[in-house]
Amino acid sequence: MTLIDYVVLFVYFAVMIGIGFWAMKGVKNQEDYFMGGRGFGKLLQTFAAFGAGTGAHEPVTVGRTGWTSGLSGVWSALMWLFVTPVYWITAVWYRRMRHLTLGDWFVERYQSKAMGAAYTLFAIVFYMFYLSTMLSAIAKFAVPLLGFEVGLFGWELKYTLIPAIALVVILYGVLGGLTAAYFTDLIQGLFIILLSVLLIPSGLWALAKRFGGPDEQTLMDGFRIMHERVSEDHFNLFSGPSSGEFPIQYILSLSILAMVGIVVQPHFIATGGGSAKSEDGARIGLVVGNFLKRLCTVGWALTALIALALLSGNAEIAADPDRVWGVAAREILGPLNLGLVGLMLACLLAAMMSSADTYMIVTSGLVVRNLYAPYIEPDADEKRYLLVGRLTGLIIIIGASWVALRYSDVFGQFKLAMELPILFAAPFWIGMYWRRANCRAAWGTIAFSIVFFFVLPTTLPHLIPSLKESESLAAKTELVTTEFTRNATQADVEKRIAWEAIDRDVTSPTGPEPPEAVLGEPITITSITGGKPIYWSETESLNIDLVAYSAMGFDLSKASKATLETLRLPSRVLLPFLVLVVLSLFTRRDEPVALQRYFAKMNTPVDPDPVADQVKLKKAYESQSTDHKIFPHSDWEFVWPTRKDVLGFLAACLVCAAIIALMQFLAKIGG
Known part of the structure; x- marks a missing residue:
C-alpha cells in the first residue's frame, strides 16, 4: 500500500x-439508542x-x-x-x-x-x-x-x-x-x-x-x-x-x-x-x-x-x-x-x-x-x-x-x-403459532437441547473413556477415488509451476496440489474423499445422532461428509420441536389472558403513527374475534395469508x- x-x-x-458523534446528539432514551x-x-x-x-x-x-x-x-x-x-x-x-x-x-x-x-x-x-x-x-x-x-x-x-x-x-x-x-x-x-x-x-x-x-x-x-x-x-x-x-x-x-x-x-x-x-x-x-x-x-x-x-x-x-x-x-x-x-x-x-x-x-x-x-x-x-x-x-x-x-x-x-440458535428455535417457531406451548415445556426443550447437542457430545468421552477405544465407534467412511480427465489449460500449467515454486522451508501449503500439466494434453484430476471418522468430530466430540442412526441399522460407511451432515438435520431441527410439543401436552397451560393479548397484538397490523397504533391495539385487546384464523376453534394460530x-x-x-x-x-x- x-x-x-x-x-x-x-x-x-x-x-x-x-x-457516531453526530448520532449521539439524537439519543434521548432506550428506544432511540436500541431501535433508532x-x-x-x-x-x-x-x-x-x-x-x-x-x-x-x-x-x-x-x-x-x-x-x-x-x-x-x-x-x-x-x-x-x-x-x-x-x-x-x-x-x-x-x-x-x-x-x-x-x-x-x-x-x-x-x-x-x-x-x-x-x-x-x-x-x-x-x-x-x-x-x-x-x-x-x-x-x-x-x-x-x-x-x-x-x-x-x-x-x-x-x-x-x-x-x-x-x-x-x-x-x-x-x-x-x-x-x-x-x-x-x-x-x-x-x-x-x-x-x-x-x-x-x-x-x-x-x-x-x-x-x-x-x-x-x-x-x-x-x-x-x-x-x-x-x-x-x-x-x-x-x-x-x-x-x-x-x-x-x-x-x-x-x-x-x-x-x-x-x-x-x-x-x-x-x-x-x-x-x-x-x-x-x-x-x-x-x-x-x-x-x-x-x-x-x-x-x-x-x-x-x-x-x-x-x-x-x-x-x-x-x-x-x-x-x-x-x-x-x-x-x-x-x-x-x-x-x-x-x-x-x-x-x-x-x-x-x-x-x-x-x-x-x-x-x-x-x-x-x-x-x-x-x-x-x-x-x-x-x-x-x-x-x-x-x-x-x-x-x-x-x-x-x-x-x-x-x-x-x-x-x-x-x-x-x-x-447455538438451536437452543431457542423450537420455542420461537412453536410459540408463534401454538397457544398450547408453555413456559415449562419451553424450559424443558432448551435444557434438552443444551444437554443433547452441546453437553453430552463433549462430556461422554471424558466420563466413559472406553468410548474412544470402541471398535464400533472407530469406523471411518469408505475411501472413494473420483477421476476426471480433460485437456490441460494454461491456468493448469501455471498453477502447477506456482505449486512447485513454493518455498517449503517457509510455507506449508494449505491448498490442494494441482496435477502435472502440459498445455493441450490430457490431465487427470483425482479427488479422494472419505477415510474420516464417522462418529467423532475434529474436536473429538461424539456425534450422538449418527450413533443413533447406526443403532437403528443404517450403514454409514459409504456416506460422504455432505451426506453425514444432511443426516444430522432431523435431530438438530425436528427433535427439539417434538420435545416441545410432547412436553406442552403434559404440562399446565400458561395464563390465558396474557396469551390472548399476545396473539391479538401479533395479528394487529402496525400503524406507523405510535398514537394511532396504540388505539388499534386497544381495540384488538377488547375484541374476541377469531375470523382471521384458519382453525378458529383450536389452539393453532395460523391465519389466512393476504394477497x-x-x-x-x-x-x-x-x-x-x-x-x-x-x-x-x-x-x-x-x-
Missing part, C-alpha cells in the same frame, strides 16, 4: 467515528439488513472455493439463497412484536423474566464467537493488501489490527447507537457493493491487456480470454470440480437449518424489521437487503474466476488460496496508484464493521432490558440505562476481540456460533430463480 491508500483508509475511519426511534424507512432498513448479513469472511471464502472449485464453489455462501423468500413473512413478525429486544418477546410469550435472561446469555456467547470469526478472518485477509505480516512491537499483525478495528466500532457504535449503526451501514453497504464489482472490470481489462493482442482490449475480450485460460468445467454452477462438496441435498438441508435457526439470531429484531417505520418497510428492507447480498455473491464468484485466469501462476495463492482476494486487489489495483488498494481494504473492513456495530447494539439492549432492568435496578432512569447499554456494547466488542486473539480456529468459532403475503413470497421465489439464471448467463459470456 502507498501513502494515498493509507489516506483513503484514514478518511474512512474518520467518517465512521464522525457519524423506529423511524427508519425502506432505504436504511435495506442497507441495515444487507450490512448485518454480510461478513468480511464471505467474499474471501467464495474467492477460495471459486479458485479451487470453479463456479460451483459459490454455494459456500449462496446456500442461504432459498431462505430469502421466507423473510417476506417473518419481517412482519418482528415489527408487530413492538419490542426492543427478542428477549422481551420471550418474556411476553412465555410469561417468564428468566427466559429473557437466558436468551440474553445465549446472545452474548453467540455474538462473541460470531464476531470473533469476522475479526480473525479480517486480520488474515488483510495481509496481502497491507504487504506485511508483522505489526507493532514485532507482534503478529492480528494483535495490532483487531484492537484497532474494535476501537473504531466502539467509538461510533457505543456513542450513536442503532442510528449511527444504520447510517454507517448505508455507507458501508455501498462499500460492500463496490467491493463486489471493483475487481471485475479491472480484472477483465488486465486479462485483455496481458494476454490479448493490440486489437483485443475490451471487456468482452477479457471474458473470452478467461474461458481460453480456464477449463470449461470451472464454469458449471452445479457440476463443477467441487459439485461433490455441495450436493443438492446438502444445500437444501443447510437452507432448512438456516431458516429454522436464523429467526432467533438476536439482531433480527432490529434488521429483520423491528426498527422500521412500517410493515412494508420491514419487509422490503429485509428481503431486498438480503437479495443485494446474493447479487454481491455472484460478483465474488466471478471475481474468483477472473483471478484464476489472471493469477494462476501466483505462488502466494498456490500456498494459501484464502489470499485470492487480497492478492488480486494488490496485483490488479495496486499498479494504478489511485488509492484503490486502500479502498478495497476499507470495503473489506466495511463488510465486518457493518455487522459488528448492529450486533453490539442489539446485545447491549438485551443486557439492559432483560438482565439489568429486571434484576439489578428496575427503577433506574433513562440516562442510567443508556450508560449501561453503552458499557455493555464496549464489553461485547472487547470480548469478541479476546476470543479472536485467543483462538485461531476460525471454522470452529463459526460452527459453534451457527449451532400481499402470497404475491411477495412468489416474487421473491422468482428473484431466486433469476439470480441463478444470472450466474449461468455470466458464466457463458465469452465461452
